[in-house]
Amino acid sequence: MHRLSTALGLPQHRFASIHVVGTNGKSSVTRMIAALLEAHGLATGACVSPHPLRWSERVLIRGEEIALDAFETSVEMTARAAESVNRSLEEGEEVTQFEVATAAAFLAFAAAKVDVAVVEAGLGGRLDATNTIPSRVTVLTSIGLDHTEWLGDTELEIAAEKLAVLRDQTKLVRGSVAPDVAALAERIASERGAELIVAPEDPGEDIVLRAAGPFQRRNFALACTAAEAFLGGLDREAVADVAATLTVPGRLERLPGEPPIVLDVAHNPDGAEALAEGLPELAEGRPVVACLAVLAGKDARAMIAALAPAVSHLVCTKLPADGPKSPLGVDFSARRHSQESDELARIARDVGIEAEAIEDFDAALLRGRQLAREAGGMLLVTGSHYVLAPVRMALHL
Secondary structure (H helix, E strand, O other): HHHHHHHHHHHHOOOOOEEEEEEOOOHHHHHHHHHHHHOOOOOOOEEEEOOOOOHHEEEOOOOEEEOOOHHHHHHHHHHHHHHHHHHHHOOOOOOOHHHHHHHHHHHHHHHOOOEEEEEEOOOOOOOOOOOOOOOEEEEOOOOOOOHHHHHHOOOOHHHHHHHHOOOOOOOOEEOOOOOHHHHHHHHHHHHHOEEEOOOOOOOOOOOOOOOHHHHHHHHHHHHHHHHHHHHOOOOOOHHHHHHOOEEEEEEEEEEEOOOOOOEOOOOOOOHHHHHHHHHHHHOOOOOEEEEOOOOOOOOHHHHHHHHHHHOOOOEEOOOOOOEEEOOOOOEHHOOEEOOOOHHHHHHHHHOOEEEOOOOOOOOOOOHHHHHHHHHHOEEEEEEOOHHHHHHHHOOOO
């Protein structure tokens, strides 16, 4: 990644940056920080992942998805640089797809002349492609046991990987974490001469948030703290305006239609717990029928157990095999392996939820809508980031 960005002229040094790391909440907090900075007069970029349908959805400029022609130009320039870098690497090594996407985002931000970019880490931090930005502020959203095959078996090990991105003499803003993780953050900040700032749990009683769910109030409080750390102060009226208008795709996102449909990308136990906490606000006493698809390697039992108090019936399914291609033409969906729908249904019954298995995603969605309609309830579609695109396509949104 260093070689690739050097070949491109170090575009990430042409704007200020904020780095967002953590297990859950990264995309929400990234979008929120960018919106807050924009409301204070800065031209912003934001880099989020993964994308629901198009790779260009990962690159936001001034709050909007990058224009297709600008994205194509950045990707083409980055791809040419990657070919050159690949010739200099040892046999068996090559620039990865995510490195190309990340470098292209940095190039796009530089071309758009943004003042600051808020960059969500992809996986971990220490070895992540995003760890080439000279960030002024690092944000730690949360720590949970996810991606343990790469990041470590304990929360402390995972936190160490993520906190490794902290730059000397900068600022570290952290959300709510376990005491041992909090102590680690304090130690690392001290070692690097960085100021540690602990975000509050709530942005304040005067803030009315359009984004649903208690977890989004926590995320917004963290985003406000990070924006204030970067700016040195906040305009409370601007903060209130952002809170009242900002929505986050895929986080308790309500779609039009009857029965009501809610999309949420919760894909690990902590995410499922936050989702269950926020569902009553949207359900308003109605039963919740859920369509659930979970990627291989995820702790499906813990996820389903977390959802159990808020869900009356599960339709377990698998993600569609087809999907979008990468900027380099690689079929991204080819590596997308879902857990078996029959096994998910069995787990659900074990924890006391009525469940059925329908392997075809579109058929499961139709069944879920039917059950929700008959029960006078709401349909939830969840379990992975990759539920977003097929639901929107099925509903022609």
